[in-house]
Amino acid sequence: MKFFNRLFRRDSNLGDFERAAAAAQAGDYEWALAIWERLAREHKMPRAQNAIGACFSEGWGVERDIALAARWFELAAQGGDAIGQRNLATLYFRGEGVTQDYAKAAELYRQAAVQGDAQAQDMLAWMLLEGTVIPPNPEEARRWSELAAAQGIPSSMTRLGMLYHDALGVTRDPAKAAHWWAQAAQLGEADGQAMLGAAYHLGSGVERDPETALMWLLRAQRAGSSLAHSFLAPMRGTMSEAQVNNAQRRSEEPL
Incomplete structure (x- = not known):
């Protein structure tokens, strides 16, 4: 592990965030968190703020603390990080670390979806189809599902099949389903x-x-x-x- 860390410290071609991500992938969360915290606090880097939130959310290298994860995700989301927006949306949807708020979750999923985040597109499509707080909108659900499916999200593919099977916002087409x-x-x-x-x-x-x-x-x-x-x-x-x-x-x- 120490050799692995020295290897990444010597590679000047890797940015600080990428070096930290590589260290975390190898299991060295302590070193990764030290870099991410500097980037998050000194440079206000949204992606680093999200990474710290993910560590607290999952208990990677730190004691699991969902409320603290939510605060870091909030900073990342405010900074425009799509993954941070999606992660915070999930906490609002589940009511973990924050008061459950489906409308807030939908708003955050939409922000991430607009930036091209496939998982957020998939979840927003589900909410639009199910009518969770926001009015059902099969046409918009289809559009987000198509975007997510194009990025390889299987649940969006299944949803598109259901839309064509049940003629929700489209003409019924069993072959397309x-x-x-x-x-x-x-x-x-x-x-x-x-x-x-x-x-x-x-x-x-x-x-x-x-x-x-x-x-x-x-x-x-x-x-x-x-x-x-x-x-x-x-x-x-x-x-x-x-x-x-x-x-x-x-x-x-x-x-």
């Missing part, structure tokens, strides 16, 4: 796998294929999706033993 569920399913998103399995079971947007349907539903069940359960028992009752065994085998293969 199945397309988005397939994208999410390949990335291991449990509900996307369940919905893709249901699509193959019903022949909705894809050609009906009971074996492939069962394969995806079994994957979804193992991944923790509650959506898979209602389809599994009825499907098994209509399939041959060979089909069920083949679907089981396929469900255990790597994606």
